[in-house]
Amino acid sequence: MIKIKEAVIVEGKYDKIKLSSLIDGLIIETGGFQIFSDREKIELLRRLADTRGLLILTDSDSAGFLIRNHIQSCIPKEKIRHAYIPDLYGKEKRKLHPSKEGKLGVEGIDPEILLESIRRSGASAIEEAGSSEEKRKITKLDLYEDGFSGGADSSKKRQVLLRELGLPERLTAKALVPVLNSLVNYEEYQKVVKKINLTLEND
Structure with a gap:
C-alpha cells in the first residue's frame, strides 16, 4: 500500500x-x-x-x-x-x-x-504507508464527541461546521472525516469547534 x-x-x-x-x-x-x-x-x-x-x-x-x-x-x-x-x-x-x-x-x-x-x-x-510518523487524525469518534454526529441536533450542528469550512451541505458525517483530514489538521479542527460552540452558546 x-x-x-x-x-x-x-x-x-x-x-x-x-x-x-x-x-x-x-x-x-x-x-x-x-x-x-x-x-x-x-x-x-x-x-x-x-x-x-x-x-x-x-x-x-x-x-x-x-x-x-x-x-x-x-x-x-x-x-x-x-x-x-x-x-x-x-x-x-x-x-x-x-x-x-x-x-x-x-x-x-x-x-x-x-x-x-x-x-x-x-x-x-x-x-x-506507515514509513513516516503519523500525526493525530480527526476521527468519527471526534465528530460524535463534538456533537456533529449521533445526537438529536447533530445534523444542524454539522451544517454549521460545513458552512464554516465552506464544504458541501450534503456531506455525511462518515464522508466528512477524510475530507476534514485533507483540509485541516487536528489542532485547526479544534479551533473551529470552539468557535462554533461559542457562536451557538451566544445565539
Whole structure:
C-alpha cells in the first residue's frame, strides 16, 4: 500500500473500493456524469486542488475521458496530475456484460497495473504507508464527541461546521472525516469547534 498526498478522483464506488485496498489517501467519486451538474462537488475539488492537488484516475473509455476533461476545464492544470490505465479488454466480475467499448475500467484492472499507473503519474509525496510518523487524525469518534454526529441536533450542528469550512451541505458525517483530514489538521479542527460552540452558546 502506498500513501498519496493528492486527492484521487475516480468515477464510482466500485473504483473507490478497489483503490482503497491499494492506497492510503483521500479518494473522491465523481458519481459518473453527475459531476457535470454537481456544483458543490466541483467546488470541493477546487478546494482539494488548492490544499493538496488532484490525481485523476478515470476509466480509459470515452466516458472516462469526458469526465477527466470536464474536471480539467474547471481547475487549473498545474494542480492536477493524471494517471492513465491501459486499454485492456474484458469485463468486470460483477457485470454480466462488458462495457460499451469492451474495455476494463479501474475496478477491473490488475492491482499492480493500477499502482504502476499511479507511480507514473508523478504524484507528489508518494511513499510507502506507515514509513513516516503519523500525526493525530480527526476521527468519527471526534465528530460524535463534538456533537456533529449521533445526537438529536447533530445534523444542524454539522451544517454549521460545513458552512464554516465552506464544504458541501450534503456531506455525511462518515464522508466528512477524510475530507476534514485533507483540509485541516487536528489542532485547526479544534479551533473551529470552539468557535462554533461559542457562536451557538451566544445565539
